[in-house]
Amino acid sequence: xxxxxxxxxxxxxxxxxxxSPVWADGAQLLEWEFNRDIVRRIARQLAHRGISFDILVxxxxxxxxxxxxxxxxxxxxxxxxxxxxLVSVHANAGGGTGWEVYTSPGRTAADDYADIFFKHAALAxxxxxxxxxxxxxxxxxxxxxxxLRQTRCPALLTENFFMDNERDCRLLLSEEGRRRIxxxxxxxxxxxxxxxxxxxx
Numbered sequence: 176x177x178x179x180x181x182x183x184x185x186x187x188x189x190x191x192x193x194x195s196p197v198w199a200d201g202a203q204l205l206e207w208e209f210n211r212d213i214v215r216r217i218a219r220q221l222a223h224r225g226i227s228f229d230i231l232v233x234x235x236x237x238x239x240x241x242x243x244x245x246x247x248x249x250x251x252x253x254x255x256x257x258x259x260x261l262v263s264v265h266a267n268a269g270g271g272t273g274w275e276v277y278t279s280p281g282r283t284a285a286d287d288y289a290d291i292f293f294k295h296a297a298l299a300x301x302x303x304x305x306x307x308x309x310x311x312x313x314x315x316x317x318x319x320x321x322x323l324r325q326t327r328c329p330a331l332l333t334e335n336f337f338m339d340n341e342r343d344c345r346l347l348l349s350e351e352g353r354r355r356i357x358x359x360x361x362x363x364x365x366x367x368x369x370x371x372x373x374x375x376x
Contacts, residue, residue, distance in 0.1 A: 176258045178371040180228040180364055181247050182217060183263035183322060184210040185332075187237025195268075195338035195347075204338045204347050206266045207235070213264050213335070216357035217364070224361075226368060231261075244325035251327045258375075259328035260288055260367055262360065267334035272343055273304030277332040280317045285329035289315035291370060292331060292363040299359040303336065303343075333360070 186193045186207045193206035214230060221228045231246050232238045238246075251259050267275070274296045278285040293314040297305050307314040315331070323330045335356050336343035346352035 176255060176375070177227060178368045179250065179254050179259045180221060180226060180367075181231055181250060181259055181261040181326075181328070181330075182214045182228055183231045183243060183247070183261060184214040185263055185265040185322075186210060187232070188235045190237050193268075195344045198341060198344070202344075202348055204266065204344050206338060207237070209266050209335075209338075209347055209353075210264045211235070212353060213357050213360070216353065217262075217264075217360050220357070220361045221364065224365070226364065240321040241325065243322055247322075247326045247328065247330075256327040257284070257329075258371070260285075260364075260371075261322070261326050261328055261330035262364070263322050263330065263332040264360070265332060265334050266336060266338045266347055267343075268337055268339045270339060271306070271337050272340045273306045274300060274336055275306035275316055275334045276314075277316045277318050277320060277323065277334070279323040279330070280319060282311075283329065285323070285331050286313055286315060287370065288329055288367050289313070289331045291366045292333060292360075295359050295363040295366070296333075299355055299362070303346075306334075 195204035197203045308316045
């Protein structure tokens with residue numbers, strides 16, 4: 176069975192604190208809007224290419240993590256967990272810079288998919304730092320994030336640059352930056368689909 180992509184746009188318009196500083200020109204990034212815009216862009220390209228997908232949170236308001244996981248797991252029940260890949264899209268904060276991808280702790284099926292995403296991010300954004308944790312032999316970071324831990328299918332979470340770093344945030348606010356970020360996700364997903372097909376032959 177073909178790989179189905181579960182697109183998770185993190186947070187909602189009422190989620191407190193998930194926003195950039197207001198920069199000198201008055202510009203500000205709202206993470207819920209960025210996440211949804213990137214997911215919409217990814218979804219349009221996947222639809223054009225005939226790749227099956229679901230948007231887990233089509234509404235603008237936040238959906239609790241347990242509800243997001245239930246939605247994903249309901250799809251897994253129909254498709255089979257091994258035939259689904261959850262991709263949760265976020266913008267980062269905390270004073271850093273660059274791009275990173277998370278999976279749940281331990282060696283899981285998501286690690287191979289995360290490696291594919293990391294490769295495509297490094298190719299797409301050579302001018303930015305790629306943030307890694309190579310202590311376990313791969314580039315993804317690991318954390319007990321609920322959307323990764325509570326879903327039955329392989330799941331990864333992309334942190335697309337830092338909204339509290341002005342250089343990063345200008346990329347996130349720009350049309351060109353959003354186009355590049357969405358395209359990077361699409362290119363990675365297409366390779367993930369090919370990888371899944373090879374694994375299930």
